[in-house]
Amino acid sequence: MAVATVARSRWTRQRLLRLYTVATGGAAVVVMALTAGHVVETATRYPSMWLMTVLAVLAGGLAFIESPAPGRPQMIVCPTICFTFAILLCWGLGPAIAAQALAVALVRWKLHAPMVDGVKAWGQYTLAFVAAAAVLWLGQPDPFERDGPTNIVTDALTVVGAVAAWLVAYAVLEYGHSVLRGLPARSRGLTHALGNQLLFKASLLLLSPVLAVAAHINVGFLPLIFVPLLAVQRMARLSAERDRAARLDPLTGLANRTGLRAGFRDLLAASRQVSPDGARGPATPSLLMLDLDRFKHVNDTLGHDVGDRLLIAVAQRISAVQPPEAIVARLGGDEFAILLVTDTPEEAERVADTVVHALAEPVRLDRLQIDVTASLGIASYSDGEDFPTLLRHADVAMYEAKQRGDAVATYLARADQNSPERLKLLTDFRDALTARRPEQIAMHYQPQVSLATGETHSVEALLRWCHPVHGPVPTRDLLSVAEHSSVMQQITMRVIDDVTAQLAAWRSDGLAIRASLNVSVRDLYSDALATHLARRLDERDVPPDRIQVEITESALLADPSRVQATVNRIAALGVAVSLDDFGTGYSSLQHLRRLPISEIKIDRSFVSGMADNRDDAAIVRSIVEMARTLGIRTVAEGVENEYTRQLLAEAGCTLIQGWIAAHPMPGPEVVQWLSAAPSYKG
Structure with a gap:
């Protein structure tokens, strides 16, 4: 239905354009027929009119098309009307529209324009000349008659009024034609182009009285007008080229961003x-x-x-x-x-x-x-x-x-991960991170329990942020907008600071437990990670085996050589390396062979499906068996029910992590939780 409506609208618009051309062209022919006798009579009485007509036609040779930039209608720049309007002032309507017809014919031939465009242009000019002639007749039938009475004020006002009438009539006709062509009625491109046309034509029309006076004094002065006209034509061409260049890409000739913006406004209108x-x-x-x-x-x-x-x-x-x-x-x-x-x-x-x-x-x-x-x-x-x-x-x-x-x-x-609201969230987080507000940003720790002994050997450090307005913000949402910014590195450094401080506090309480922390791809591309970690372990007297760095397989795929260099530096410190989200990448076995991996974490997508999906259960058992053969411990993430825990125990998985064991909790609460649960102290 919508397509049919659009097609019908275009067909209707084409019909209206044809009717417009027929109406304006027909009106011009009628006016020409009515004034034909006056044209013949004037041509025999005033030979100077022939010179003015020749100059009007020659001026058509200066015409050029202003190449339409996106969002702008095409504009033909032609200085003939300063001569044809002067003919109107001196010898009346008939000679003016006859000379204009000859000039339009030359311009159409030079620019290879369709016949219908020439007819439309001559019709619009003729009707505009009729409006101007009406004002001249009302003000004074022949203000440039040599032998008639002269009134400076009346003549000037009459000519200015005729110019205004010409511009108004032409503007109405051109605006209506542009709208019929489909240009938006409130388009900035349309109003801008029409305004430029009227300004250019007004300057030419106001030059016409000077030519009219010169024609009555000495016709030899008339050809001199071509010198300033050439300058005006050159300036108009340069202005058009500058406007076009501002909207077009110089390499391809397509619109640029500015032209696209203008086109958007017009299409929207x-x-x-x-x-x-x-x-x-x-x-x-x-x-x-x-x-x-x-x-x-x-x-x-x-x-x-x-x-x-x-x-x-x-x-x-x-x-x-x-x-x-x-x-x-x-x-x-x-x-x-x-x-x-x-x-x-x-x-x-x-x-x-x-x-x-x-x-x-x-x-x-x-x-x-x-x-x-x-x-x-x-x-x-x-x-x-x-x-x-x-x-x-x-x-x-x-x-x-x-x-x-x-x-x-x-x-x-x-x-959309880049909405203004999310970016504002990132800004708020950066401010909280810089100000080190513990009431907003804190580390929680989720225990990892041994399936063999039930003891807690380690914990995973998890970042938590409580926004002062929105409340707790999901860590996944925060990291999705932070991972491609410098904030990601600030997060990692803050996590290292807080986790090493917590490990030092636990050690002073006699609690020997390992904490794992996550790092991003950006961190693995820099030496700052290993350097900062080594400094904090030394400052807080934390044994390197009490901390573990978790990296993801997706990080390894980005740039393996750079990542491997950083991982080797971390391992050289005595810090264990865990491969997180195992099974979701594409080259896991290669990573296990090349990198100093101490632990692999089986992705929760496989663990959560073990109870209902035989394929998931088989994948988990295969991963556990392979890790055991390589001497690598395994951690199952997302364990939430007893049946899954039993399946993992039967498979020989080393550790489990999930709600069945404990929810993430602040550091001080870990000590209280361990006192009531099986724990490992050393």
């Missing part, structure tokens, strides 16, 4: 326009963000010149498969965006699939064939959103597609 039947259309702007995969490899291997040619080829392919009203932009580097109006989310997905298909064919550059793949993110406009928000949502979806290995992903608010 168009989608909000009321249809003739009083109903608003369902169409809303959608933004597709596209990022080329492995483009850096092309630049590094083949050079930036080849990379630029590849970007141009990609831009051409994307533009070729888009709807006519869509705006394609290059945002920088290898990032492109497509802004279009869609009726349903599925329509945006179809456009995205079309782009993916268009890029599937290798790009041929000289004798090279370069495979191009891309990740696309789709975001649809919601009421109240601004352009930066829509752009960010599309960017988030694009990176979601890249992380999942998919070609296309649609933005989902629940999957």
Whole structure:
């Protein structure tokens, strides 16, 4: 239904455009016919009119098209009206519109414009001249008659009024035509372009009285006007090029970020326009963000010149498969965006699939064939959103597609890890971390119990944050926004400080227990982790075997050589290393062979499914058996019921961790809990 409505709307608009052209062109022909006799009579009486007409036609040779930037309608810059309006002042309406017709014909031929555009332009000019002629007739039938009475004030006011009437009539006609073409009625691009046209035409029209006076005094002065006109034309061209450059990408010729922003405003205004039947259309702007995969490899291997040619080829392919009203932009580097109006989310997905298909064919550059793949993110406009928000949502979806290995992903608010609220949460946490507020940030410890003896050999240190307004914040939510920022390293250093201090306090109480702490990928890329850990162990006189560092398999996959160097430094301190979330990675056996691993923690996704899933139980038993063979202890995470505990005991698992044993608790409560439960003291 929506597609049919859009098609019907376009068909109606095309009919109205044809009717507009016929109406304005027909009106011009009628006026020309009515004034034909006056044209012939004037041509025989005033030879100077021929010179003015020739100059008007020659001025058409200075015309040029202001290349339309995104969000702006096309504008033809032509200085002929300063001559044709002077003809109106001197010799009347008929000669003026006749000269204008000749000039429009030349301009149409020079710019290769369609005939219908020429007819439309001549019709608009003719009707504007009719409005100006009416004012001249009311003010004084012939203000430039040599032998008639002269009144300086009346003549000046009449001419200014005629200029104003011409501009008003032309503005109304051009505005109506632009709206019929589909440009939003409240578009900034439309009003800006129309304002520029009127300013340029007003300056030409106000030059006409000078030409009219010169024609009555000495026609030899008239050709001199071409010198300032050439300067004005040059300035107008430079201004148009500067405005175009501000909105277009110089490499591909597509819109840039500024042009895309202007296009968003116009598409949004168009989608909000009321249809003739009083109903608003369902169409809303959608933004597709596209990022080329492995483009850096092309630049590094083949050079930036080849990379630029590849970007141009990609831009051409994307533009070729888009709807006519869509705006394609290059945002920088290898990032492109497509802004279009869609009726349903599925329509945006179809456009995205079309782009993916268009890029599937290798790009041929000289004798090279370069495979191009891309990740696309789709975001649809919601009421109240601004352009930066829509752009960010599309960017988030694009990176979601890249992380999942998919070609296309649609933005989902629940999957957005970078919402302003979450970033504000990170700022609040950074402030609390810097101020060292113990009432907000604290370490809790969850016991790990031996399945063989029931004793507690170790604990895992877990970060807890109680926001002063929102209350307890899930650690997973906090780490998801902190792991890609410098706050992650601050968290790790704070955890090392608090855990080593707690181990020292327990040791002074005669409690010998091992504490495990988690570190991130960013920590393993730096020497600061091992250095800081060694310093704190020495300062607090904590034996290295009382602390253990947990790393994840995903961290090992990122950059194995750098991670292995840091892990080896930690092990050289005498600190044990545990491999967390075991079984969720892709190269676990290789890690066990190369790294000094003392413990593996079986991921809770397998442990929790043991009671109901034979495959999970088999996986856990296999991991335990392999670890036993390698002399590595095993810890099962997420043990919450007795049946699972029994299965783990039968499999020979070393330690269990979960609610069946104990919930995480503050450090001082661990001592109280151990006094009432089987404990290990040394």
